[in-house]
Amino acid sequence: MENNVKMQFDQAAPSYDDKHGKLIPCYDDFYGAAVTWTELANDAPYILDLGAGTGRLSAMMLDKYPGAHITLVDFSEDMLQKAKARFGDHPNLEYIAADYLTHEFERNYCAVVSSLSIHHLTHEDKQVLFRKIRSLLKPGGVFVNADQAAGSSPAFAAEFKRLWLEAVTATDLEPEDIEASKKRRLLDIDATLTDQLQWMRDAGFSEVDCVYRNREFTVFVARA
Template sequence: MENNVKKQFDQAAPTYDDKHGKLIPCYQDFYGAAVTWTEVAGDSPLILDLGAGTGRLSAMMLNKYPGAQVTLVDFSEDMLEKAKARFADNDNLTYIAADYLTYEFGRTYDAVVSSLSIHHLTHEDKQVLFRKIHSLLKPGGVFVNADQAAGSSPAFVAEFKRLWVESVTATDLDPEDIEASKKRRLLDIDATLTDQLQWLRDAGFAEVDCVYRNREFTVFVARI
């Protein structure tokens, strides 16, 4: 499964940024909530971006915290190359091409963030990762995950999918781009909102909540 996901995102990397926003009907509010809820002390926080891709979320974090030291990790080297080009003039970034589930980071962070990545993991691996993230955060740290959450029943899952297809079909995306996105989404392993909140509690987070949701697009916040 991991190799299939990597292959599809490697293939999408060259034009990913041009299309990404159109594939998320609530793009501005979704990412905006993730940035708003990433609250840390100080002007130079250490931020870890898991599944950073081309660096879209990292760029938003740097707009909020220009002095931040940001580490971007992704298993797609092609995606990270796009991120390096995006941040060519910024020396405050570190890039790691690796599987964040197994990589040993060797330090702690003020915030761990992620966008549209963790839903590719099995449910068991999601729980392993949440425990790992808890261990990577400094006291008072925050984990913000802008990701997908499955509907609470098959009927809601089907309706979310129908509404998403309806939304992206109404954009100016080429039909082949929409089909490629549909193909990538076949590899998604979405967990329900309720399950993910419980797994975060089980991982040791003191405060957890859903701070934004528009159908499957969900922003989770978990604090130490």
């Protein structure tokens, strides 16, 4: 499964940024909530971006915290190359091409953030990752995950997907771009909102909540 996901995103990397926003009908609110809820007392925080892709979320974090030190991790080197082109020679950015589930990180972070990545993991690996994230956070740190959550029943899940397809079809995306996205989404392993909140509690986070949801697009916040 992991190799299939990597291959899909390697292939999508060249034009990913051009189409990404149109494939998320609630893009501005969705990412905006993730940035808003990454509340840190430090003006130069250390932030870890899991599944950073082309660096969209990291760029938003830098806008909020210009002095931030950000580590971008993704198993698609092609995606990270796009991120490097976005940021140039910014001195406070580090890039790691690796599987963040198994990579051994060498420091702790004020915040761990992620967007549209963790839903590719099996449910068991999601739980392993949540425990790992908890161990990587400094006291008072925060985990913010802008991701997908399955509907609470097959009927809701199907309706979410139908409404998503209706919305993206109404954009100016080419049919082949929509078909490519549909193909990538076949690899999704969405977990329900309720299950993910419980897994974060089980991982040892002291406060956990869903702060934004538009059908499957969901922003979770978990505080250490």
